[in-house]
Amino acid sequence: MATLWSKISAVLPHNEEQFPLQFSDKVESSVVEMLKQSRQQLYSNATSASRMLNAQIIMDFSWEKLNTGTWRHVDKEWRRVYSYGCLFKVAALCREEPSADQVLQAVRTCDMGLLMGAAIMDNILQVVVRILQGDVKKINKGDEESEHTEVKRIKIECHRVPAIKDDLAVPRIKCPSLESFNTNYLLPLKPVILEGIIEHWPALNQHPWSIEYLRSVAGCRTVPVEVGSRYTDEEWSQTLLTVNEFIDRYIINKDGGKGLGYLAQHQLFDQIPELKEDIRPPDYCCLGEGDEDDITVNAWFGPRGTVSPLHQDPQQNFLAQVVGSKYIRLYSPEDTDKLYPHQSQLLHNTSQVEVENPDTERFPEFAEAPYLECVLQPGDVLFIPVRHWHYVRSLELSFSVSFWWS
Known part of the structure; x- marks a missing residue:
């Protein structure tokens, strides 16, 4: 059986001359x-210690560059340097017979490169991390049985499903033609629930998404997580966790009931193509x-009770x-003034009103704003039309996928 290093070296350039290292003069010559x-x-036959030292110096130096000023002002060249540092560190970790902990450290290093760096050598970090994942040992049978019990407990938790009045309900339509959807909903910008259009997704049939499936496909992967009850709260923050850590902390144990713990947005599918292949x-x-x-x-994956405050998106x-299921309320952009958006530039697309418990003294016109719900x-x-305000609350453990398009 091929060793881990032989699998990794097989996807690297065959020799030093074929290994690309071109940078602009924005990167110091010493780097x-x-x-x-x-x-x-x-x-060469350099020692593991010297390989690791050099790789860590490259990562540490470029990390400082990545964290100076705002992210949009970080030059892509320094993101590439960071990715190369990650690649060299993974090679140092895996060159000899790595321990299970070293393999997991290599996986995390690849993920940091994928999250914070820029693609190098035909996105080689994505190729390498797939090899590493195949080498990560499966969780033992006892853990699987324990996890199954935990998942059953989550599934039977009670949740209150709001009663939706007929005159406020978002209309539903089954598999409309492109022309019908365009004429009746897209052009007039009317919300609608489309039924029967994703039944072919592997995520819903061939291998239905679940906690067990997410653990098996991505448990050891490091991803960005949003922590807190809602992003407008003072205690809201962002952190990096493995998918297993996220599930254990925010899904299984609920971390003291803090609520919101979402795997953050598009990085999940960029990092883990196996999940992207499950959707269309x-x-x-x-x-x-x-x-x-x-x-x-x-991606939007989180426990019951997580809330996205009333906000609008530009697409x-x-x-x-x-x-799982979600309660959603929608308001037209025509009623923006009644929704009291924050005055700050950072939150101008978010309402100050707590939708299901509004302060009628501070926001008296909110009650007059018409809405639809589902x-x-x-x-x-x-279908949430561009600029339509929407409020979302998870009624149970929930995994949603949103597609933003223009």
Whole structure:
């Protein structure tokens, strides 16, 4: 059986001359020399300690560059340097017979490169992390049985499903034609729930998404997580956790009932192609101006009680429900003044009103704003027109996928 290093080295360039290291003059010559030294060590008999030291120096130096000023001002060249540092560190960790902990450390290093760096060498970190995942030992049978018990407990938790009045309900339609959807909903910007359009997704049938499936596909992967009851709260923060840590802390143990703990947005699908292969953009996205590469795909995975405050987005949105259910309320952009958006530039797209418990003295006109509402169930896809305000509350453990398109 091939060793882990033989599998990794097979996807690397065959020799030092074929290993690309081109950078602009924005990267100091001393850093380029360090990169070249790490490249040379990759194809020589250097010690693991010296390989690790050089790689860590490259990562630490570029990390400082990544964390100076705002993210949009970070030059892509330094993100590439960081990715190379991650690659060299993974090689140092895996060159000899790595322990299970070293393999997990290598997986985390790849994920940090994928999250914070930029693609290098045909996105080689994505290739390497797939090899590493295959080497991560499966959780033992006892853990699986324990986990199954925990999942059963989650599934039987009670949750209150709001009663939706007929005159306030978002309309539902089953598999409309492209022309019908375009004429009746897209052009007039009317919300609608589309039924039967994602039944073919592997996430709903071939291997239904669940806690067990997420653990098996991505348990050891490090991902961004949003922590707190809602993003407008003072205690809201962002952190990096493995998927297993996130599930244990915010799904199984509920972390003291803090609520919101979402795997954050499109990085999940960028990092873990196995999950992206389980879903498909709705056909109706072809009515937009761009192509499929212009669609932003977001993951929303969290426990019961998580809330997205009333807010609006600058693109059309298909919100597809895969696991669990959500209560959603929608307001037209025509009634923005009655929704009291925050005055700050950072939160100007978010209402100050707590939708299900409004302060009528501070926000007297809110009660006059007309709205539609619905409970989104697995297999439902809600069309949220551009700029439409929407409030979302998970009624149980929930996994949704949204597609933003123009």
